[in-house]
Amino acid sequence: FSDTLGRGLALLEQEIHAVRKSGQTTLAGDAAFRLYDTYGFPLDLTEDFLSSEGLTLDRAGFDHAMEEQRTRAREGQKGTVYISAGLTDLRSRFAGDRIVEWESEVLAVLVNGEPRANAVRAGEEVEIVTAETPFYGESGGQVGDTGRIETSRGDVVEVLDTVKPQPFLVVHRGRVQQGAIQAGDRVRLVINAERREAIRLNHSATHVLHSALRELLGPHVRQAGSLVTPDRLRFDFTHTSPVKDDVLERIEDVVNAHIRENAEVTSQEMSMNDALKSGALAFFGEKYGERVRVLKMGGFSTELCGGTHVARTGDIGLFKLKAEAGVASGVRRVEATTGDGALGWVRQHEKTLKEVGAILKGTDEDAVEKLEKLLAERRDLEKQLAQLQNKLAGSQSDELMSRVRNVNGVNVVASRVEGVEDKALREMADKLRDKLQPAVVVLGAVQGDRALLLVGVSKEITKTHHAGNIIKQIAPIVGGGGGGRPDFAQAGGKDVARLDEALQKVYELVEKSS
Incomplete structure (x- = not known):
């Protein structure tokens, strides 16, 4: 209990400091819930410490976070199928986020959630567990890798998704395309490197974005959820009001400035206590063990994260915000894209603007001016039409x-x-x-x-x-x-x-x- 208390107090002090720095007097409910859920820190102790500091707790936010956790727990039950299938003793080691190919042994093959002793043949859907894998299993908001698993005999399994139903278990889901696969086979695992790279850019961008949001909106901003795919990133954060357009532009500018810094991205494993002492941010909804991975970007971002990332921020290339909206009380969401995705988004909008300019018999530079003039002319014509219709109606009334x-x-x-x-x-x-x-x-x-x-x-x-x-x-x-x-x-x-x-x-x- 003393270890629990020590870890919890260290994080609570960090939270109290952030609350005071933002000029607020209430600790966010999700922060208190993370103390309770991740570290086993009693809620009544949190409330007592807050009271002694002249602060209050957002109890409604705590209750909301509790309900969200129950929902996640129900989803997590899906992982019990692997436990019931007798896979509790299996371990899958992630080879590392810089590895795109790896050789390993097939430990288990499942069909419809049941272990298959004999070979699974072409056309069948299959789940495969290997001793080691370069495939990242979906977690922390980052989607799982895709690719292929092949043997020296020419057997090929197309991997359509990779999941992590338990902290120690990575499962490759796919379909046997050619030949057959069974437990004991030596295989070569090859991820879709181009897709992984796009995911890597978007995931690293969420860290830069989080830093920019805290810098411009205040230290009360905390990650409340995320989704990282090859095409886009979605980032939910705690904030009570819509973010104005000019502030969104400044956020985008700060993110791209950090990208141009080409800051080094490093990771280090350490104890949870040491991570918190270093100022690393931990996130609501994530489960952390005694040893954690701390990801550092230059001097502006230090967070706990197990996902795949770039070597330097410059690798992200370009960051483009696409949308901002509210998703729940006190929670905002931004959507963005990076790299080639951001460049494609910009080019598509340029193309659309040029097409509008051509329709208006002008250029993309004077499209807005011409459109405003056209709308003004339309309003005048509508007034004239209304007047003529009134005259026509009057004559028909007679x-x-x-x-x-x-x-x-x-x-x-x-x-x-x-x-x-x-x-x-x-x-x-x-x-x-x-x-x-x-x-x-x-x-x-x-x-x-x-x-x-x-x-x-x-x-x-x-x-x-x-x-x-x-x-x-x-x-x-x-x-x-x-x-x-x-x-x-x-x-x-x-x-x-x-x-x-x-x-x-x-x-x-x-x-x-x-």
């Missing part, structure tokens, strides 16, 4: 007044209107209804390949002539449906040829309801 029929004391107009948009059509119906009280006004129009029907009814007669009921009876004629209030309703349909038939039906309905 004509419709002459078509009014008195049906049992109700003034009824049911007619087609040409060249008028929705808004103007509704205004026309409202004006006619108000002028002709008590009135039932039904206007129809063809817009594109659809028929539009609007019904307006004077409020004093809605008990006997409900606009919604009228529309429900005439809309099916044009192959549509609709509804609305007692005094106003509308509908659309696809059978424009029967629009006049629907309008004529109105007079019959009013007569029956009167």
